Amino acid sequence: MKEYLNNSSSNEPDVHILLGDVTSRGGIERVSITLANALSALYKVRLVSLYASLSDISFRPVDSIAVTILHNGYEESMYNRSKSFLAGVLFDINYVFKKRKALKKSDLADENAIAICCDVKMTLLAKMAGYKKIITIEHFEYDVINPVLKKIREWLYKKISAVVTLTPEDKDKYNWMPEQKHFVIPNIVEIPRQIVPFQQRANCVLAVGRLTHQKGFDLLLQAWSRIDTADWMLRIIGDGPDKETLQSYIADNRLNNVKILPFNKHIAKEYNQAKIFVLSSRYEGWGMVLVEALAFGMACISFDCPAGPKTILQRNNGILVKAEDVNSLAKEIKKLMENKAMQKELSQKAPESIAMYSEKQILLKWQEVIEQVSK
Structure with a gap:
């Protein structure tokens, strides 16, 4: 001991x-x-x-x-x-x-x-x-x-x-x-020490979590493969048993603008360099990474999975999508990537919407x- x-x-x-x-x-x-x-x-x-x-x-x-x-x-x-x-x-x-x-x-x-x-x-x-x-x-x-x-x-x-x-x-x-x-x-939710202005961030979609069935990164990759993302990058941050399967899907579908990166203790850097955050979980206990993304002023999209996301995204501070609906997720990601005004509006509303945490x-x-x- x-x-x-x-x-x-x-x-x-x-x-x-x-x-x-x-x-x-x-x-x-x-x-x-x-x-x-x-x-x-x-x-x-x-x-x-x-x-x-x-x-x-x-x-x-x-x-x-x-x-x-x-x-x-x-x-x-x-x-x-x-x-x-x-x-x-x-x-x-x-x-x-x-x-x-x-x-x-x-x-x-x-x-x-x-x-x-x-x-x-x-x-x-x-x-x-x-x-x-x-x-x-x-x-x-x-x-x-x-x-x-x-x-x-x-x-x-x-x-x-x-x-x-x-x-x-x-x-x-x-x-x-x-x-x-x-x-x-x-x-x-810990308040970020530094938030990079939204307009200075890259055209990047971020997802964070353990690489497991629960987190639904396979669903996110399916959605990503169905839209034109030539000017954007998807970064998935995490470790876990599904990494090899996810990497195989990326290779088989020639998703050249997707990176899976290992767990990073300095996760603030990842939040600060991306504009859009996606939570693709099949279920959650709450959705900690979703709230963290809001704290960093990200424009957020989440599956309306049980439980948590609909409690967190309830003040027009993000976009909820029917749980495990890949087509709807692809549609909303595409719509948000193409709408700079919506990105900015959601970014501005995000931090103040999670003050109670x-x-x-x-x-x-x-x-x-x-x-x-x-x-």
């Missing part, structure tokens, strides 16, 4: 944010560490990671945050295993019991610690390890998880302190939860939850 010390002497409750791999470059890790940094201004915060596949933490926590890594190295886990349904369930059960033992040995789950978990599996682990106060953040759309986890979720979430969902779209689906335990709190506003909501749980 690897440990980084927290020097905070605050009398406020300890807040432990539990993650699978704190060094991962995924969206959950990014928003969790952003939340940890914000909460550290008010509470003693610790990041607890089941393992660490990389030597460095990509999304850097502030110095006052403690970091505990239960296994210093890569391991097959309940988050990265590739198995059949039954084999996966059996593996997860064994893994949770193994990590329960490691968490208990760490003595982190004391009476004053509040655990913030990222999903059903982590919540079950925290409960079994002895945490008495648990807040779970549901990062994904309600119906994505398998039937077994759905049953566990409905049983387990009634027994914990609070559940946070990211959008109001799923609120009705949690009607089995006590209303006073359910909170809707979006992720924090600032750190100050979201931190107030989290204070309310933590104060209720810590009583």
Whole structure:
């Protein structure tokens, strides 16, 4: 177990944010560490990671945050295993019991610690390890998880302190939860330090995310291949298992103005050099990259997938397209690329439309939850 010390002497409750791999470059890790940094201004915060596949933490926590890594190295886990349904369930059960033992040995789950978990599996682990106060953040759309986890979720979430969902779209689906335990709190969006003027940016369409089926980059490439994009470039930023398949599609269809680039910690540079942002996901928990694109004053197009985009693009600050409708996506991309006035109008409206996602506003909501749980 690897440990980084927290020097905070605050009398406020300890807040432990539990993650699978704190060094991962995924969206959950990014928003969790952003939340940890914000909460550290008010509470003693610790990041607890089941393992660490990389030597460095990509999304850097502030110095006052403690970091505990239960296994210093890569391991097959309940988050990265590739198995059949039954084999996966059996593996997860064994893994949770193994990590329960490691968490208990760490003595982190004391009476004053509040655990913030990222999903059903982590919540079950925290409960079994002895945490008495648990807040779970549901990062994904309600119906994505398998039937077994759905049953566990409905049983387990009634027994914990609070559940946070990211959008109001799923609120009705949690009607089995006590209303006073359910909170809707979006992720924090960090305000850009520098925004390049829109007219100085290249004719570039940007997409960002893990190269997986969920993110729908195959749908985006299909749309791109159906329009005349000679004067424009498409840049897809991300890593993931679908990279080879996507590269093959690009080669087979001779899409010479498409680049897939690896994950970049300095993602602000990418937002600042493009005019249009496209979210082509089949489903989302919220749509963090969409809000970030708005913060950088980009003209945004998104599939109206569950859940998040229609909550974010609701004030004429972007374009919503029927989910997974490739023809409609191609049509809207083409229309926007050809309409400079529309690009400029959406760019101007974008930053002010996401003011409610600032750190100050979201931190107030989290204070309310933590104060209720810590009583």
